[in-house]
Amino acid sequence: MALLEIKNLHGGIRDLEILKGIDLSINEGEVHAIMGPNGSGKSTLSKVLSGHEEYAPTSGEVIYKGQDLLDMTPEDRAKEGVFLAFQYPVEIPGVSNAYFLRTAINERRVYDGKEEMSAGDFLRHMRAKMKLVDMDEALANRPVNEDFSGGEKKRNEIFHMAVLEPTLSILDETDSGLDIDALKVVSYGINQQRSEKNAMIVITHYQRLLDYVVPDFVHVMFEGRIVKSGTKELALELEERGYDWIREETTAAG
Amino acid sequence: MDSVEQLAEQEYKWGFTTDIETDTIPRGLTEETVRIISAKKNEPEFMLEWRLKAYKHWLTLKNPEWAYLDYPPIDYQDIIYYAAPSNTPLYNSLDEVDPELLETYEKLGIPLEEQKMLAGVAVDAVFDSVSVATTFREELKKQGIIFSSFSEAAQEHPDLIEKYLGSVVPYRDNFFAALNAAVFSDGSFVYIPPGVRCPMELSTYFRINAVDTGQFERTLIVADEGAYVSYLEGCTAPMRDKNQLHAAVVELVAHKDAQIKYSTVQNWYPGDKEGKGGIYNFVTKRGLCEGQNSKISWTQVETGSAITWKYPSCILKGDRSIGEFYSVALTNNHQVADTGTKMIHVGKDTKSTIVSKGISAGVGQNIYRGLVNVLKKADGARNYTQCDSMLIGDRCGAHTFPYIDVSNSTANVEHEASTARISEDQLFYCKTRGISTEDAISMIINGFCKEVFQELPMEFAVEAKKLLGISLEGSVG
Ligand SMILES: Nc1ncnc2c1ncn2[C@@H]1O[C@H](COP(=O)(O)OP(=O)(O)OP(=O)(O)O)[C@@H](O)[C@H]1O
Ligand SMILES: [Mg+2]
Numbered sequence: 103m104a105l106l107e108i109k110n111l112h113g114g115i116r117d118l119e120i121l122k123g124i125d126l127s128i129n130e131g132e133v134h135a136i137m138g139p140n141g142s143g144k145s146t147l148s149k150v151l152s153g154h155e156e157y158a159p160t161s162g163e164v165i166y167k168g169q170d171l172l173d174m175t176p177e178d179r180a181k182e183g184v185f186l187a188f189q190y191p192v193e194i195p196g197v198s199n200a201y202f203l204r205t206a207i208n209e210r211r212v213y214d215g216k217e218e219m220s221a222g223d224f225l226r227h228m229r230a231k232m233k234l235v236d237m238d239e240a241l242a243n244r245p246v247n248e249d250f251s252g253g254e255k256k257r258n259e260i261f262h263m264a265v266l267e268p269t270l271s272i273l274d275e276t277d278s279g280l281d282i283d284a285l286k287v288v289s290y291g292i293n294q295q296r297s298e299k300n301a302m303i304v305i306t307h308y309q310r311l312l313d314y315v316v317p318d319f320v321h322v323m324f325e326g327r328i329v330k331s332g333t334k335e336l337a338l339e340l341e342e343r344g345y346d347w348i349r350e351e352t353t354a355a356g
Numbered sequence: 357m358d359s360v361e362q363l364a365e366q367e368y369k370w371g372f373t374t375d376i377e378t379d380t381i382p383r384g385l386t387e388e389t390v391r392i393i394s395a396k397k398n399e400p401e402f403m404l405e406w407r408l409k410a411y412k413h414w415l416t417l418k419n420p421e422w423a424y425l426d427y428p429p430i431d432y433q434d435i436i437y438y439a440a441p442s443n444t445p446l447y448n449s450l451d452e453v454d455p456e457l458l459e460t461y462e463k464l465g466i467p468l469e470e471q472k473m474l475a476g477v478a479v480d481a482v483f484d485s486v487s488v489a490t491t492f493r494e495e496l497k498k499q500g501i502i503f504s505s506f507s508e509a510a511q512e513h514p515d516l517i518e519k520y521l522g523s524v525v526p527y528r529d530n531f532f533a534a535l536n537a538a539v540f541s542d543g544s545f546v547y548i549p550p551g552v553r554c555p556m557e558l559s560t561y562f563r564i565n566a567v568d569t570g571q572f573e574r575t576l577i578v579a580d581e582g583a584y585v586s587y588l589e590g591c592t593a594p595m596r597d598k599n600q601l602h603a604a605v606v607e608l609v610a611h612k613d614a615q616i617k618y619s620t621v622q623n624w625y626p627g628d629k630e631g632k633g634g635i636y637n638f639v640t641k642r643g644l645c646e647g648q649n650s651k652i653s654w655t656q657v658e659t660g661s662a663i664t665w666k667y668p669s670c671i672l673k674g675d676r677s678i679g680e681f682y683s684v685a686l687t688n689n690h691q692v693a694d695t696g697t698k699m700i701h702v703g704k705d706t707k708s709t710i711v712s713k714g715i716s717a718g719v720g721q722n723i724y725r726g727l728v729n730v731l732k733k734a735d736g737a738r739n740y741t742q743c744d745s746m747l748i749g750d751r752c753g754a755h756t757f758p759y760i761d762v763s764n765s766t767a768n769v770e771h772e773a774s775t776a777r778i779s780e781d782q783l784f785y786c787k788t789r790g791i792s793t794e795d796a797i798s799m800i801i802n803g804f805c806k807e808v809f810q811e812l813p814m815e816f817a818v819e820a821k822k823l824l825g826i827s828l829e830g831s832v833g
């Protein structure tokens with residue numbers, strides 16, 4: 103059974119239908135890249151999957167680990183291992199990154215019926231993950247994302263992912279805003295977390311991320327649908343030819 | 357925004373009443389009422405005279421009308437001014453106290469039992485109008501510290517009471533101060549002799565139990581030269597659908613090199629979701645830094661009451677004296693808090709710090725009203741004020757009125773203010789990390805209040821955090 107099975111998913115915001123029938127199946131161990139022009143619905147899909155109240159599914163289903171994902175609260179989805187790295191991470195003033203993550207880890211552990219992590223254990227765990235994404239000690243102790251630079255915010259998202267060790271990660275344009283060195287570091291961090299047991303959806307506009315984080319599958323999203331799927335070569339083709347030919351193919355077919 | 361907009365389903369957890377016999381006097385306020393109260397307390401003559409002067413002065417005053425305080429007129433003839441659990445002579449030990457009463461304190465979590473006493477908290481518990489149990493007094497007595505109910509102090513230490521009563525908050529000060537002076541039924545008195553550092557936190561819990569009683573307690577704390585004391589005050593009241601009046605007066609006097617730290621956690625019944633019932637908390641608190649190098653700090657966490665009207669203030673008379681005010685005020689549902697401080701710089705090189713954190717949820721209104729007054733001779737006076745507001749949802753309000761009045765050109769007065777709102781996006785972000793709305797809010801609020809919580813004694817800080825959580829329960833999604 104697939105880890106995540108999306109079937110004919112429709113949904114959007116208020117009366118606006120943005121997702122118009124998404125089908126996608128993801129197995130453990132796979133990395134799926136989703137590409138597509140601006141406004142095609144990629145971020146909307148990530149929000150529906152992570153349970154944003156304003157982005158409601160209207161029909162279709164999403165099965166995650168054999169459970170109805172759409173029926174779960176956003177925090178329960180997170181505790182079941184779904185993680186969203188935001189395209190635009192928000193700032194949480196007054197709450198240190200470390201404290202925030204420790205709360206998050208412990209909520210999940212309590213949910214799993216495990217004991218809370220001690221401060222010492224958490225610190226060790228966090229330090230190890232900081233190395234993974236070359237995270238500055240200062241950033242770990244500063245309030246979550248407050249006054250972080252654009253690139254630091256993105257790096258922080260991957261740091262959160264590393265600390266929380268999710269099963270299904272959705273990375274929404276994590277590469278945008280990163281300088282070349284940071285892109286390498288972040289990609290390395292992402293790759294370190296690839297395993298047989300977990301899966302990733304990587305939303306991006308650029309091949310350069312996929313040079314480092316090599317996907318098993320590439321999908322093209324267009325006007326709320328996945329209109330083309332392929333392997334990593336598809337991304338190279340998109341890089342070369344743009345989206346026009348997809349647009350033509352789709353309108354011709356539709 | 358609908359999850360943020362949802363109103364509180366909160367339950368007031370201290371809303372039980374205690375079924376014990378009470379000795380009350382008839383409703384209403386006349387000269388006779390004042391005489392009865394004084395007689396019941398067996399007070400020395402000067403006290404009665406002082407009360408009567410206050411009463412006569414009160415008759416000439418009008419109920420104050422404040423811009424942001426909108427409440428129906430209080431009928432002062434409909435209040436019972438004295439209510440005491442009957443059979444309450446002076447107790448020698450806790451065993452003699454009515455078990456029901458002790459049970460009430462249990463429920464309140466007041467550390468009256470032996471083991472908790474060993475933890476080092478001495479308690480002077482005021483139940484309605486009389487002080488029922490004062491623990492640890494003997495222990496303190498050895499060091500010359502006086503910690504007793506006001507009534508006892510009036511009999512045992514009339515000299516001290518006569519000297520200090522009304523010396524910081526005269527009965528002429530304001531409407532409620534005059535009323536309190538006339539009818540106050542009990543409270544706490546603390547005296548720390550020169551050079552003594554009080555070895556434990558002193559604490560008082562107030563509780564309004566009887567129906568239609570007003571509570572008018574009076575606290576007087578004197579730290580003599582070089583003395584130190586930390587005093588904790590906590591309050592609860594049962595749930596009643598009628599409003600109850602609480603008009604307390606607190607006076608602090610710090611002599612040369614002395615230091616008083618006064619912490620309050622106030623969670624009087626705030627009224628229900630529709631704004632029915634709740635305590636009117638109209639309190640006058642003032643400290644006098646009488647001697648040089650003295651220091652008074654007020655720390656308050658105000659989560660209860662329907663209306664709070666309270667400005668713990670410092671008169672910085674001694675040269676190089678220091679005044680501090682750290683406040684967290686939370687209003688949910690229909691609560692209104694109008695609070696702040698006054699720092700009056702009289703002496704040279706006096707210093708004051710004001711940190712005010714206002715949190716509003718539901719349709720709650722939070723008002724910071726502060727005055728920094730630097731008098732002519734206060735060379736080198738310094739003040740730093742920081743006023744932060746946090747809004748939860750978009751139907752609540754925060755207002756700040758920082759008044760600054762400086763008559764000395766060498767003074768340095770700084771003011772910073774900020775307003776933040778907990779957004780739906782922040783809450784969603786937390787949820788995607790597995791943190792529920794409630795935990796997210798309490799995390800954000802705790803971060804917001806950190807500077808104030810740091811000032812509270814450890815156990816109080818823990819309690820305050822819990823209280824904020826409870827008070828905000830259901831205020832969002
Ligand atoms: N809250 C909203 N209100 C109105 N329209 C919205 C809202 N959120 C998304 N949309 C619209 O839905 C469409 C899809 O947006 P979405 O953010 O999912 O696109 P995207 O594929 O992530 O684009 P990009 O590559 O630019 O990030 C856009 O046309 C956008 O304007
Ligand atoms: Mg997007």
